[in-house]
Amino acid sequence: NILRNANFWWLASSIGLLFSTYTAILSNMTPYAALLGHDEAAASALIMVIAISGLVGKLLFGVAADVLSHKMALWTAQLLVGIGFVVLALEPGYPIIVLACVSIGLAAGGMLPVWGGLIASIFGLQSYGRAFGLMGPVITLLVMLGFPLAGRLYDVTGSYSLCLWVFAALMAIAALLLFPLKSPRS
Numbered sequence: 001n002i003l004r005n006a007n008f009w010w011l012a013s014s015i016g017l018l019f020s021t022y023t024a025i026l027s028n029m030t031p032y033a034a035l036l037g038h039d040e041a042a043a044s045a046l047i048m049v050i051a052i053s054g055l056v057g058k059l060l061f062g063v064a065a066d067v068l069s070h071k072m073a074l075w076t077a078q079l080l081v082g083i084g085f086v087v088l089a090l091e092p093g094y095p096i097i098v099l100a101c102v103s104i105g106l107a108a109g110g111m112l113p114v115w116g117g118l119i120a121s122i123f124g125l126q127s128y129g130r131a132f133g134l135m136g137p138v139i140t141l142l143v144m145l146g147f148p149l150a151g152r153l154y155d156v157t158g159s160y161s162l163c164l165w166v167f168a169a170l171m172a173i174a175a176l177l178l179f180p181l182k183s184p185r186s
Contacts, residue, residue, distance in 0.1 A: 011135070011178075013142070018077070018081065018174050052105065053106045061111070065113045070114055090161075
């Protein structure tokens with residue numbers, strides 16, 4: 001049974017934290033940049049930077065998923081997101097914000113092919129759809145927590161900095177959750 005497999009819970013929790021933090025920051029990227037004094041067009045352009053980087057990330061990590069250990073590739077994606085969060089938490093100038101968005105975008109694009117590769121290697125192709133589908137509710141619950149956490153931390157501090165530090169720490173936890181994961185290609 002998939003739900004009795006500890007690998008299911010390690011992977012679903014790790015991916016859930018990644019999706020949760022990523023989507024919460026993505027939805028707050030324009031207000032974050034505007035709060036730092038960047039005009040609306042520049043602030044909105046950051047979403048496009050993440051989207052374009054995500055496309056490139058899908059291609060790069062798609063190749064990586066066939067060549068590298070799946071855990072190593074997912075750790076790389078988590079590291080890129082964590083680095084992006086730390087850089088954004090420092091409230092840098094716009095060019096550095098763009099670089100942080102590239103880092104986050106590459107990882108966001110990359111996490112999907114690697115996640116798929118992990119599911120296939122752990123559960124096999126015959127159970128791929130079931131395992132993928134069962135992870136949905138776990139991931140959704142974690143994603144639902146990211147939005148109010150980001151909003152509450154902003155409301156309390158008037159800044160996104162603390163939220164970004166907390167989310168960077170959650171990326172470290174997400175990476176730690178992968179250590180016990182066992183797969184033929186981990």
